[in-house]
Amino acid sequence: MSGNGTGIGASVKRKEDARFLTGRGRYTDDINLPGQLYGYILRSGMAHAKIGAVHTDAAKAAPGVHAVFTGKDMEGVGGIPTGWLIHSKDGSPMVEPAHPALATDKVRYVGDCVAIVVAETAEQARSAANLIDVEREELPAVASIEAAEADGAALVHDEAPGNVCYDWEVGDRAATDAAFDAADHVVSIDVVNNRLIPNAIEPRAAIANFDPATGEYTLYTTSQNPHLVRLLLGAFVLGLPEHKLRIVAPDVGGGFGSKIPHYAEEAILTWTAGQLGRPVKWTCERLDAFKSDTHGRDHISTAKLALDADGHFLGLHVTTRANLGAYLSTFATCVPTYLYGILFAGPYTTPAVYCEVKSFFTNTVPVDALRGAGRPEATYLLERLVDKAAVELGMDRVEIRRKNFIREFPYQTPVALQYDQGDYDATLDLALEAADWAGFEARRAEAAARGKHRGIGISTFLEACGIAPSAVVGSLGARAGLYESGSVRVHPTGSVSVFTGTHSHGQGHETTFAQIVSDMLGVDFDAVDVVHGDSAKIPFGMGTYGSRSLAVGGTAIYLAVEKVIEKGRKIAAHLLEASAEDIEFENGSFTVAGTDRSKTLGEVALTAYVPHNYPEGLEPGLEETAFYDPLNFTFPAGTHIAEVEVDPETGEVELVAVTGADDVGRIINPMIVDGQLHGGLAHGIGQALLEECVYQDDGQLETGSYMNYTMPRAADLPFFNINHNTTLCTHNPLGAKGVGEVGSIGVPPAVINAVIDALRPLGVSDMSMPATSQRVWQAIQRAKG
Amino acid sequence: MNDFTYHAPTSLDDALAALRGAEGGTLIAGGQSLLPIMKLNLAAPTDVVSLAGVAGLDGISDDGDSVTVGAMCTHAQVAGSAAVQGRIPALAAMADGIGDAQVRNAGTIGGSLAHNDPAADYPAACVALGATIVTDRREIASDDYFQGMFMTALEDDEIITAVRFPVPARAAYAKFANPASKYAVAGVMVADGPAGVRVAVTGASGDGVFRMAGMEAALGGSFSAEAVAGIGVSSDGMLSDTAAGAEYRAHLVAVMAKRAVEACG
Incomplete structure (x- = not known):
């Protein structure tokens, strides 16, 4: 782990x-199958309407058209399922309305699928x-949200009175109330977490095929988790057995959470x-992506913090x-529940925390995970509130x-999580030093001489990644496990497929995982290739989201490598006429301890596949699989x-400097880690300063x-000053925590706190995201009065 | 996008013949506005007549008291022209701030003026500098050319061949761009030229480019930022969108005008 070469720690x-x-x-869009046709999805232009007859004769008669299907044609096919059952405060299950793939009785948002x-x-499909x-x-x-909860509001789903899906809570309300009763100070804040549109550079796409000879369906799709799609599509929607449904997610150009869901x-x-017996291909156009990729965030919150006279948080x-x-x-x-409410301890010792969340149906695009998924919303609220408390208490x-x-x-929070390890002072000190926090007032004065108001803002955040273990999340309503699988196949001459x-x-797994395996097995980095994304090739896995891949998937691979080494030890012991307990494995060689007698991994692998001289009772071959179910989240x-x-x-607002001091656990490839941090920071800065999804009434x-939804551009961003202070996760062997969402979680409150700091001399004490120039x-005008 | 017949004439006469012979024809120059609206089916011409191969529409010449820019000159060519940079640097700088590099290398001055997007930059430059729009059949003063959002004095079959800009004593353009589209939210060109001091605004009004008479008068008396600093801009008739409501837009017009005057030196 020297950081040199190609092993763990090397860029x-x-x-x-x-x-x-x-x-x-x-x-996916690069894939073309013989005889393929093209599908175009007709989407609703109305946000909410009853549907009567859908007349398709003219479209069916249009040039080149093979078929038109509507919701009526798909009746009897299962609806699109959801993956997590939430229970309300009163113990009742959430309202879970049907979601037909093609709308039947009603359309419920602009973009809802009406026909194919x-x-x-x-072009013919589109024109028709x-x-x-x-x-x-x-x-x-x-x-x-305001419209959904208004008296007499229209109902998105008749079975959801008041448009409420659930009314959930976490934490001890009575203890929290008691903390407020005992408080010297109470600081309150109202915040909106702005709705975002994900905008992966590759639009969603899919190409489906049915082979009548084998009865097998194949779906190539832009997914972050092909097995999850297979499970939901096969078991819940189409009723297909797994061995007749292959899901391939080939190269995918960005997901940010928007490619987790199983889509209609x-x-x-x-x-x-299946109906046509021919492959059908569909590629989402960008304008349709805006109104059909799941959106993110969209919270309205009010919160209060109880403090004692010295500024200790009480509740x-x-x-x-x-x-x-x-x-x-x-x-x-x-x-908005188990990825949100349980984050409210943050890095702080607040002894009593209570969070209640009421979630609403609206006539808008479905909202799902977006880079950080709940944790940015929690962190933004908490770090804004802490800043406000500091100001109000002086x-x-x-x-x-x-x-x-x-x-x-370990630290047990009042909201379910138990933190295993961390050093928040170290990252704070590192960041203050790297940002020259102490020298800020001079910079503020210099800017003032140029007519600019300069401000500095800080966020000390904590996130929870690699959501697990399966039994716990299952008890909380998850309908899937949250383990991960890894297989390591050592080929007869010593090269390795993972x-x-x-x-x-976009995360670079083919490199990171190859570094781990080549480092552990002592084989060349180039002798290791990583295979992912095809349900016909890989063991059942849960995919990539929530910064889980290294901590959970990397650990599964690590454990599979350990199994390979263990088996190789037995084969080598046989070849070397020694006891397996006396065999040491290092730098790709099995050696009898204390001797120079050794066999390389390649020799052992060849023996495993050509087992002429082989241990009695041991299976041939050198290939191992591990399924890893973590003991805990990482932090x-x-x-x-x-x-x-x-x-x-x-x-x-010009963002002139961003400094990060991050503890993401074990770093396998520093360049990839910094790239992930940069991307997450850009995403978080986009939310803080630029991005806002707006619906009309x-x-x-x-x-x-892109005429009016502002994505961050390179010119909007400063050079990032990234620093690391690493503590290792205690419950996985790599010590890995996760990095993909750090920036989008940590930086938005720092940016807004900086804007408020800049404007405070003008009398401004609040600012919403995004802090656009108009806002x-x-x-400033309001503060002038 | 619907199918259409593509024409690639090499002369103005052939281009006019193709356009007149089409049921619903349109000219295409750089295509930076036309192609996006065709992709959205907001325009569905039967015939598209390209001006790319038509002789005589290119080139930039320094005519002493004016600079003439061929209609098919791209924004990048205008920005990079030694003649424009030397004689009307404000125009070169303005062209260099249009869209992005791809747009600047494809979009043309003639195409932009024929389209007359209310948030385009060129209308402000033309009006402030007192430019003349030269077509296949006549010359049109800028003051007469712009007729409101997407509307111009051009006949249906009229082709812009060049734009003639009088050389001003001083001029500058200040733009506040929409953060998403980068179109002008408020773009103000201030010019002190043969036609006097002119202040022309683009991007802000639903009626397209307009002049600020009060600021022009003030600057005619004293050409200084102080002269315009106190002049408020009414929000009546201002565009309002997600990036800028009418009140903010009006404020930005005043700020950009002041900054343009300052930039005139």
Whole structure:
């Protein structure tokens, strides 16, 4: 683990980049099958309407059209399921309405799937879709949380009174109330966590095929978790046995959570291919992606923090309303609950925490996980509130945090989680030093001389990754396990194929996992290839999300390698006429301890596959599989510091510096880790300063294109000052925690705290995300009175 | 996008003949506005007549008291032209701030002016500098050319061949861009030229480019940022969208005007 060469700790250039950078990547849309047809999904232009007859004759008669299917044709096919059952405070299960793949009685959001047109070309299918006449009766739409909960609001689903899906809680309410009764200070805050549109660079796509000779369906799809899609699509929607349904997620160009869910289009395509006996291909257009990829965030919260006279946190009470959209997407229900409420201890010793979350159906795109998924929402609220408490109590913003840090581990929080390890002072100190926090006032003065208001903001955050263990999440309502699989196949001459149930869509698993295996087995990095994404090749795995791949999937691979070494030890012992207990394995060689007698891994592998001289009773072959179910979440943590300059004339916010000090556990490839941090920071900065999904009251998506939905660009970002202080996770052998979501969780409150710090001299004390120039200018005008 | 017939004439006469012979024809220059709206089926021409191969629409010439830019010059060519940089640096800088590099290398001045997007940059430059739009049949003063959002004085079959910009004593353009689209939310060109001091605004009004008479008068008296600093801009008629409501937009017009004056030096 020296960091040299290609082993653990080395910044090895990514294996996968050779194909990505030379146009040789193989994405779903690159796949073409003989005889394929093209599907076009007709989507609802109304947010809420009853559907009558759908007239398809003209479309069916259009040039090149083979078929048009509507919700009526798909009646009898299962609806799209959701993956997590939440129970309300009163013990009742959440309202779980049917989600037909193609709308039947009603459409419930702009973008809802109404029909599929299948034609010789994509353009023919698209043109023919214009000829479909849908009889509709428009209904009042509820396009926001406020509209959904208003008296007399229209119901998105008749079975959900008040449009409520569930009313959930976590924590001890009575203990929290008591903490507030005993408090010297109570600080309150109202925050909105702005709705985001994920915008992976590769739009969703799928191509489905049915082979009548074998009865096997194959679906190529842009998924972060092909086995999950197979389980949901096969068992719940189409009723297909697993051995007749193959799901392939080839190269995937970004997911950020939006490619976790099992989507209606996947079911429609697969079913349609079966009906027609020909492959059917569909690629989502960008404008359709805006209104059909699951959105993220969308919370309205009010919270209060109880403190003693010295600034110690005594209690935290959070009340949140969350928007789930029109239907329950795969993990929609757990994001604002078990990925949110249980984060409210943060890195602090707050002894009493209570969080209640009421989630609503609205006539908007379904909301699901988006990079961080619940944890950014929790962190934003907590770090905004802590900053506000410091200001109101006249305390230093750093000291109030330091005063409340957890320092003894393991630490049992009042909201279910038990932290195994961490050193929050270390990352705080590192960040303060790297950001020159102490020298800030001079920079503020220098900026003021240029007419700019400069501010600095901080966030000391903690996240929970690698959600597990399966038995616990099952008891909380999860309908899937959350383990991971890994197989290691040592070939007869010593090269290695690794099969993982995780999925890489930008994370560089082919490199990171190869580093682990080559380091452990002492074989060349180039002798190790990683296979993922094809349910016909890999063992059942849960895929990639929640920063789980290294901590959970990497550990499964680690355990499979250990099994390989253990078996190799027996083979080597036989060849070397020694006892297996006396065989040591190092640098790719099995050696009799204390001697120079040894066999290489290649020699042992060849013996395993050509077992002429072989241990009695031992199976031939050298291939092992491990399934790893973690004992606990992992807990990455850190400090992010942002510095901004505000132009008071225009309200423009320039982000001039971002410093991170992160503890992400064991780092396998520092370059990849920093890349993940950079991407997450860009995502978090996008939420803080630029991105905002806006619906009009009638449910039309106002920010439905890049004309007015602002993605972060390189020019919007400073160079990131990234620093690491690593503590190892105690319950997985790699010591890995996770890194993919760190930036999007940690940085938004730091940015907004910096904007408020900059504007505080002008009398501004609050700011919503995104802090657009208009919003900042308006705040300045209001403060002027 | 619907199917259409593509024409690639090499002369203005052939281009006009193709356009007149089509049931629902349109000209295409750089295609940076037309192609996106065709992809969205917001335009579905039967015939597309390309001006790319038509002789005589390119080139930039320094005519002493004016600079003439061929209609098919791309924004990148205008931005990089020694003649424009030397004689009207504000125009070169403005062209360099249009869209992104891809747009600047494909989009043309003629195409932009024929389209007259209310958030395009060129209308402000033309009006402030007092440019003349030269077509296949006549010359049109900028003041007469722009007729409101997406509306111009061009006949249905009229082709812009060049734009002639008088050289000003001083000029500058200040733009506040939409953070998403990068189109102008408020773009103000201030020019002190042969036609006097002009302040032209793009991006802000639903009626397209307009002049700020009060600021022009103030600057005519004293060409200084202080002269315009106190002049408020009414939000009446201002566009309002997610990036900027009418009130904020009006405020930005005032700020950009002041900054353009400052940039004139």
